[in-house]
Amino acid sequence: MRITIVGPGALGCLLAALFSKAGHQVSLLDHQVSRAALLDRKGVCLVEGSRRQVYAVRATTKPAAIAGSEALLLCVKSADVINALAQTAPLIKEGPLLVSMQNGLRHLPILQDSAGAPWALAVTAMGATLATPGVVRFGGAGFTHFGFLKQAADERLAVLVELFNAAGMRAGISPDIEAAVWDKLLINVGVNALTAIYDCPNGKLLALPKARETMRQAVLEAAAVAEARGIKISPDPVGRTLAVCRATAGNISSMLQDVRQGRGTEVEAINGEIVRLAATFNIPAPVNERLTSLVLNISTSRSGG
Ligand code: PAF
Numbered sequence: 001m002r003i004t005i006v007g008p009g010a011l012g013c014l015l016a017a018l019f020s021k022a023g024h025q026v027s028l029l030d031h032q033v034s035r036a037a038l039l040d041r042k043g044v045c046l047v048e049g050s051r052r053q054v055y056a057v058r059a060t061t062k063p064a065a066i067a068g069s070e071a072l073l074l075c076v077k078s079a080d081v082i083n084a085l086a087q088t089a090p091l092i093k094e095g096p097l098l099v100s101m102q103n104g105l106r107h108l109p110i111l112q113d114s115a116g117a118p119w120a121l122a123v124t125a126m127g128a129t130l131a132t133p134g135v136v137r138f139g140g141a142g143f144t145h146f147g148f149l150k151q152a153a154d155e156r157l158a159v160l161v162e163l164f165n166a167a168g169m170r171a172g173i174s175p176d177i178e179a180a181v182w183d184k185l186l187i188n189v190g191v192n193a194l195t196a197i198y199d200c201p202n203g204k205l206l207a208l209p210k211a212r213e214t215m216r217q218a219v220l221e222a223a224a225v226a227e228a229r230g231i232k233i234s235p236d237p238v239g240r241t242l243a244v245c246r247a248t249a250g251n252i253s254s255m256l257q258d259v260r261q262g263r264g265t266e267v268e269a270i271n272g273e274i275v276r277l278a279a280t281f282n283i284p285a286p287v288n289e290r291l292t293s294l295v296l297n298i299s300t301s302r303s304g305g
Pocket residue numbers: 103125126127187188191192202244248251252253254255
């Protein structure tokens with residue numbers, strides 16, 4: 001299967017390195033010419049503990065250069081999905097399987113309206129931190145769930161899942177991907193904004209009683225919204241969030257990475273989306289509201305905007 005990864009951020013680089021390590025030819029589609037040139041020349045460096053290994057990838061900003069992809073893994077941020085779909089339009093026309101790997105919920109209506117190809121969702125618990133462009137630190141292995149939301153099933157998804165497993169990434173097809181999306185969303189609700197606010201790795205939150213309490217309240221607000229929407233989330237979302245903090249203790253969350261790099265964050269697609277949905281059910285969500293505005297303020301002042 002010819003795989004193209006769209007977006008060489010932390011997750012995109014991790015997947016590219018692990019597929020390349022397993023012997024696959026991987027293409028990375030970027031929107032930044034200089035970064036694509038760098039990755040194409042130097043490859044992706046995977047840092048695991050004290051080990052560093054460089055893997056060759058084909059990186060480009062030109063979809064025509066990587067025509068014939070059978071699977072497109074969309075690894076951009078939720079807010080960038082719309083631009084990524086526009087950039088990949090020439091590849092999408094070829095009818096590949098599109099797999100959306102974002103945190104949050106805001107990109108889902110965009111995919112529903114304008115994916116232009118069969119698409120699936122993936123939810124991963126793998127941790128990855130981008131040190132510099134093309135240099136990614138593996139922050140903890142975790143399961144990746146794949147599935148179709150309302151769309152017809154496509155048999156290429158099973159092939160892709162096999163490739164993930166063969167490349168050492170535990171993965172499977174979930175019969176209820178919406179529940180898996182929400183399970184992950186609740187974890188992101190509890191972890192990401194707080195790591196950005198406290199400027200700390202995931203595991204540090206466990207040692208901060210005030211942060212733990214805020215985490216508990218934020219996750220329970222989100223769980224109430226899930227319940228109101230009829231989503232069958234897994235039991236004990238707070239316990240699972242704490243477990244992810246432990247399993248990815250040294251990881252710098254994607255939101256904190258964004259804040260540190262002066263980029264926009266996914267807070268509106270995560271905590272902000274809980275606030276928006278809670279309002280439609282008249283459910284109070286003051287903790288998620290506060291987390292959203294704190295992160296928006298932090299990222300505005302860090303980016304100088
Ligand atoms: O967004 C992230 O950083 C990750 O989803 C997670 C699981 C919180 C680990 O850092």
